[in-house]
Amino acid sequence: MTDAFLQIQNLEISFDGDRIIAGLNFAIHKNTLTTFLGPSGSGKTTVLRAIAGLNQKLNGRILLDGKEIQKLPVNKRKIGMIFQSYALFPNLTVFENVAYGLKARKKSNSEIHDSVEKMISLVGLDDKINAYPNNLSGGQKQRVAIARAMVLKPKLLLLDEPLSALDAKTRVELRNQIRHYQQQLGITMLFVTHDQTEAMAISDNVIVMDHGILQQQGSPAAIYAHPANNFMANFIGSHNVLDGKDLLRLGFNTIKNQNINPKALYVIRPELFSFDQKIENALEISGKIKSISVLGDRISCEFQTEKGLLLRFERLNKNSSFSIGKLAKLYLRDSDIVKVGS
Numbered sequence: 001m002t003d004a005f006l007q008i009q010n011l012e013i014s015f016d017g018d019r020i021i022a023g024l025n026f027a028i029h030k031n032t033l034t035t036f037l038g039p040s041g042s043g044k045t046t047v048l049r050a051i052a053g054l055n056q057k058l059n060g061r062i063l064l065d066g067k068e069i070q071k072l073p074v075n076k077r078k079i080g081m082i083f084q085s086y087a088l089f090p091n092l093t094v095f096e097n098v099a100y101g102l103k104a105r106k107k108s109n110s111e112i113h114d115s116v117e118k119m120i121s122l123v124g125l126d127d128k129i130n131a132y133p134n135n136l137s138g139g140q141k142q143r144v145a146i147a148r149a150m151v152l153k154p155k156l157l158l159l160d161e162p163l164s165a166l167d168a169k170t171r172v173e174l175r176n177q178i179r180h181y182q183q184q185l186g187i188t189m190l191f192v193t194h195d196q197t198e199a200m201a202i203s204d205n206v207i208v209m210d211h212g213i214l215q216q217q218g219s220p221a222a223i224y225a226h227p228a229n230n231f232m233a234n235f236i237g238s239h240n241v242l243d244g245k246d247l248l249r250l251g252f253n254t255i256k257n258q259n260i261n262p263k264a265l266y267v268i269r270p271e272l273f274s275f276d277q278k279i280e281n282a283l284e285i286s287g288k289i290k291s292i293s294v295l296g297d298r299i300s301c302e303f304q305t306e307k308g309l310l311l312r313f314e315r316l317n318k319n320s321s322f323s324i325g326k327l328a329k330l331y332l333r334d335s336d337i338v339k340v341g342s
């Protein structure tokens with residue numbers, strides 16, 4: 001991995017006297033895709049706009065490729081931005097939309113033609129090259145916006161919830177394509193979303209924000225397996241979040257040879273339980289199934305334990321004979337329990 005490419009240092013942003021971002025620090029590496037994840041109102045767009053230069057009132061430093069950029073005007077930052085709303089020019093064709101920035105930079109006609117046609121082809125819109133935005137689907141419009149941003153070879157591409165207006169299937173297709181372009185063209189991307197699955201699926205690195213404060217930064221796997229704090233434990237995945245007292249009630253005495261702290265929080269990923277099938281060194285938990293949700297390839301069940309605790313477990317959706325009220329047993333190894341913040 002190369003050195004930090006984008007660095008945010010002690011960033012502070014206030015609106016009307018309210019501090020929205022308070023002392024934010026993070027760094028991202030070149031040619032990686034980082035997602036900025038957090039609930040609505042957590043400050044994701046505010047930070048993105050500050051990096052792009054759309055929000056000039058700030059304290060702190062923003063460094064791109066080693067140079068301070070926080071005082072540069074938008075057009076001098078070499079940063080591209082893609083919005084949820086596409087922001088295409090309705091009176092220009094697909095070709096003209098994608099060519100717009102290169103024309104403004106006074107590139108030669110032959111260079112414009114070559115670059116634009118190549119980019120339109122990459123995003124799979126050859127047959128729409130002369131179409132107007134009104135005659136395109138939402139997914140096609142967003143491809144034009146992506147091509148228009150990428151053709152300018154930005155040092156950094158910022159994407160603000162680019163897929164939010166699309167249907168579920170198009171979202172998944174386009175997120176995978178964005179990841180593919182990012183890797184194929186070697187672009188550094190910062191992608192805002194409030195959709196965890198989206199963030200987990202495409203990122204090298206995830207930064208989670210809440211109330212303008214960075215909660216955790218790491219790979220999708222690390223964030224899922226080791227939530228850093230209570231917010232992360234509750235926000236990511238459908239973990240079972242239990243306190244130490246609950247674990248003692250279930251019959252666990254130690255976790256990975258450490259005493260359980262009754263006041264600490266612990267998480268159990270729902271896919272780690274074994275259902276009605278004994279496993280070695282595992283604690284048996286008796287109870288009954290309280291609810292069943294079919295998630296497509298998986299089944300997610302609520303399990304009411306005899307001790308009165310509610311757990312969630314998941315199984316692959318194959319040959320399962322589940323029914324609500326069925327008495328059953330779950331098995332869990334203490335090594336599969338993770339202490340929050342460890």
Ligand SMILES: Nc1ncnc2c1ncn2[C@@H]1O[C@H](COP(=O)(O)OP(=O)(O)OP(=O)(O)O)[C@@H](O)[C@H]1O
Pocket residue numbers: 015016020038039040041042043044045046047194
């Ligand atoms: N121009 C502004 N003037 C005043 N307050 C603002 C302004 N822009 C954002 N805010 C406030 O800053 C906070 C963070 O907003 P921001 O849009 O950055 O959140 P977000 O995480 O991107 O949310 P969402 O996922 O809903 O887009 C919110 O409380 C919002 O009301």
